[in-house]
Amino acid sequence: MPYMLVVMKSFLTSGPDKDDLVCVNEIAQGCQTPPVTALAGKVTFPELGALIDHAQLFIGVDSAPAHIAAAVNTPLISLFGATDHIFWRPWSNNMIQFWAGDYREMPTRDQRDRNEMYLSVIPAADVIAAVDKLLPSSTTGTSL
Numbered sequence: 001m002p003y004m005l006v007v008m009k010s011f012l013t014s015g016p017d018k019d020d021l022v023c024v025n026e027i028a029q030g031c032q033t034p035p036v037t038a039l040a041g042k043v044t045f046p047e048l049g050a051l052i053d054h055a056q057l058f059i060g061v062d063s064a065p066a067h068i069a070a071a072v073n074t075p076l077i078s079l080f081g082a083t084d085h086i087f088w089r090p091w092s093n094n095m096i097q098f099w100a101g102d103y104r105e106m107p108t109r110d111q112r113d114r115n116e117m118y119l120s121v122i123p124a125a126d127v128i129a130a131v132d133k134l135l136p137s138s139t140t141g142t143s144l
Helices: 018-029 045-053 064-071 124-134
Strands: 058-061 076-080 095-099
Touching (some): 045 064, 058 064, 095 124
């Protein structure tokens, strides 16, 4: 079976908080193709909106930027940990949503542990399959 290798520029953004920037750097170090991290903590909210509006795909957690992606109709993969994925989901028909509760039992709101990494139970392979479904058909790649 032939596979397509698609090389796209990816951007990691965050707020200016030191912990957020540490997280961005940890994610970047785990990437085979280094993402652009120079914008992390440096873009204004309107600039972030423009960046998302021009993106071919947005992947993010339960946050305001995911709702921006929905508002500007950017294809969206939304990742939810233990939060209410039905009430807080972005309103978009151009979205695939993952909830950690589909992969393991989630605690009640009062029992959540802020140190628990609930999102880590969502398999990367499932997210990659969602990327394949949502990427525009005009995306070019190199056949392997």
